[in-house]
Amino acid sequence: MSTTQSSPAASTSPESARPSSTSQALNAALSSATRPPRPGPLSAAITFGWRGMRKIRHVPEQLLDVTITPVLFLLMFTYLFGGAVSGSTGEYLQYILPAILVQSVLFTAVYSGVALNTDMTKGVVDRFRSLPIWRPAPLVGAVLGDTARFAIAATVVVLLGLVMGFDASGGIGGVLLAMVLVVGFAFSLSWTFTTVGLLMRTPSAVMNTGFMVLFPLIFLSNAFVEPSTLPSALEAFVNANPVSHLITATRGLMGGDSSAGDIGLVLGEAAVMTAVFAPLTVRLYRGKG
């Protein structure tokens, strides 16, 4: 109002004096609002999970990443390297399908951090943080919602693999358990990326960091080649890499020769990741603002 032209002198109308139709409707809406009891932690988290699912539904294009990329990888690796590495594409498919499953789902986990970072720049987080709810609910809910994404990526890879002729000796049960194991591990891994998501300034920085960490971990594993073919120092790294452990356990479940030890190791590593990074994420989230 520092300039003049637009405001003719007496622009103040006595609106407060006469009740407009707006305020009547408003009064009705206002007076009918009774406060229900507060929701429990789980209910609040599930509501945030619902929010994530609605977003996928509104912008289904965001699933292209998690569906097309695995398809490309599976086709390229199988038909490009199959003959060279294993002597036949069919044999190599047996070897790498579980690995591509792991790779696809783990890459998807980076998006948990990207999405959180994007969210933090928006005003809606302020509202969430000013609500009387269990404070980690938005985070737990978001990561729960992301597991839907993981499940979609996993399903795409497995279905394509079966079409290409993957022989699942572990049966339907084994394949499903393998998918559950991978999705569960990715849930745990998500917490490391949500931590990164709260530390970085921009979504693209989160994405770059996430991929920079994941690429070596996935390629320097037993995903694509037998570790015994590697130089010994590298072989030692590959054998200590948790991604190798996950791939071994997944191969076991899908191929019908799983060992409780392999699975137990993966579950233990997932538990450690969650125990460290979930509380760290929550702490960073609380301190933000």
Place this chain on the structure above:
Amino acid sequence: MTSPLAIEANGLVKTFGDTRAVDGVDLEVARGVVYGVLGPNGAGKTTTIRMLATLLRPDGGSARVLGHDIVSEADDVRGLVSLTGQLASVDDDLTGRENLILLGRLLGFATKQARVRADELLVAFGLQDAAGRLVKNYSGGMRRRLDLAASIVVTPELMFLDEPTTGLDPRSRNQVWDIIRALVGLGTTVLLCTQYLDEADQLADRIAVIDSGKVIAEGTPAQLKASVGQGALHVRLLDPERRDDAARLLAGTLDAEPQLEADPAALSIRIEDAERAAEAVAELSRADLGLAGFSLSQPSLDEVFLALTGHPAEDAETDVEVAA
């Protein structure tokens, strides 16, 4: 629940690095009123509101909101207040209806009740036709109305409004003002941050003027305006050559120093009351100076600041609050 005050802040301090964004703010806000916090960008308004809404932990001082300490009883505070932030606290990637259902569920409604409540609010705020559209496709005014609707899914006892009309066209702004008046009519206390003097004037019962993280004046709108006069008379002539004559005449009639504006045919002068301004215009007309147009303007925030601090409101630290 026994405290008679809605907000009671004593020496609140918040620093970001070397910047003391809020530097010892005291506030006393009675229940059931609209309390305006007026100041330019970067004055510390948003930081203050964020501390009171428990989003930021103060580095010094203390505050009680509706009788609860904002640090040790933050959860109790959250159960009684709602916040409408500067950026419009709604989710762009959901529809308007989904936004309200989301909040209803987070506040404890069962899914079905949350839907009923969402539809009720959409109608009350004139958003029923846009209910199924994504909020990112809403206009600024619609976003704000949705934002306010989201703030009253459950009627709060205290509502924080951070610059609710910044960037809105006049019609949307009037709608938002109507909504705020209706809320207050039902007993909600409103803490309103604004950089517009006329907005505070329209809505607020009392105003605190804040500058560089400190409260520099406090009182009713009438008291504040008394310190800066009634605003200014702006005059535009047909012939720039006559401006000096007009300036002399106005200076004589209104007993103030006219300001020559960039437009060579325009000038303005501060006025003390509207009657004398009307007389001055009549004088100009009688003197046959060729009047092209005239208008009165309200005192601006800049003028309030000039009167209170001796320096104009500055935008220098604009980004501090946003980045925080």
